[in-house]
Amino acid sequence: MKNKNTQPPTRLLAIFNASFWSIIRQGIIGVGLAIMSMTSFAGATSQDRFPYSDWAVEWWTWALETPVVLPDSHPGLDDGIVDCSIGQQGSVWYLAGKIFFGGKVRRNCSVPEKTTLFFPLYNSVYINFATDPTLTPNFCKGFTHDSLKALGEIKIKAWVDGRKVEDSDAHFEDSSIFSAQMIKPSLTESNLMAYLFGSTETEFPNWLASANCDFGWYKVVAPLSRGKHTIAWLVKSSTQGVLQNVEYQITVVAH
Secondary structure (H helix, E strand, O other), rough: OOOOOOOOOOOOOOOOOOOOOOEEEEEEEEOOOOOOOOOOOOOOOOOOOOOHHHHHHHHHHHHHHEEEEOEEEOOOOOOOOOOOOOOOEEEEEEEOOOOOEEEEEEEEEEEOOOOOEEEEEEEEEEEOOOOOOOHHHHHHHHHHHHHHHHHEEEEEEEEEEOOEEEOOOOOEEEEEEOOEEHHHHHHOEHHHHHHHHOOOOOOOOEEEEEEEEEEEEEEEEOOOOOOOEEEEEEEEEOOOOOEEEEEEEEEEEOO
């Protein structure tokens, strides 16, 4: 549905650890998380110097650029025993919830030792089509504000090896505008936008998602000891109910 407003329509709002909860407000399709915290920041907090906004962009780049192996395999779609190494490189690996649609997911995989894990507890992305007006930082701020307001109060809980993470809702970020080069669909692979939403090169010339912005709550887990571990998180909205219910059974193996 094309929006007749001067603002671009928010069609694709998501979370890898995210859900796709749509609302229609003044012609804009949106997704929200919660009432925005006054501690919205681009980067790290004074207590934690991990650059959350920068890594959120890297996370979405991983999510959007990783192919969907047909018929339906992708790190944000798979359940059960999965391969957590897909698309990963370096000493920071990404985990995911249920991409775009949220809900319950249980995964079991292996991770090399000395690997930091980074993932969204709940996040959302605005993806601008080439046929839309130019995406601006001011529009992204408005998208964040309206989206957060739509879901009312958000409650976030996270656990590592059964122990509750006390600051699970501490790291909210809203990113700068970024791009992602998606793959061209073939008989064996596709990209998330084409696979889930039927997008075409009209919206994404040469399959480049050239202007996008994100917001969300992210978490960093320092390298775990060798052996078996559990990472889990639960996110609820006062207006939408359970958004994410995720559990990873992770085996840390020798590098």
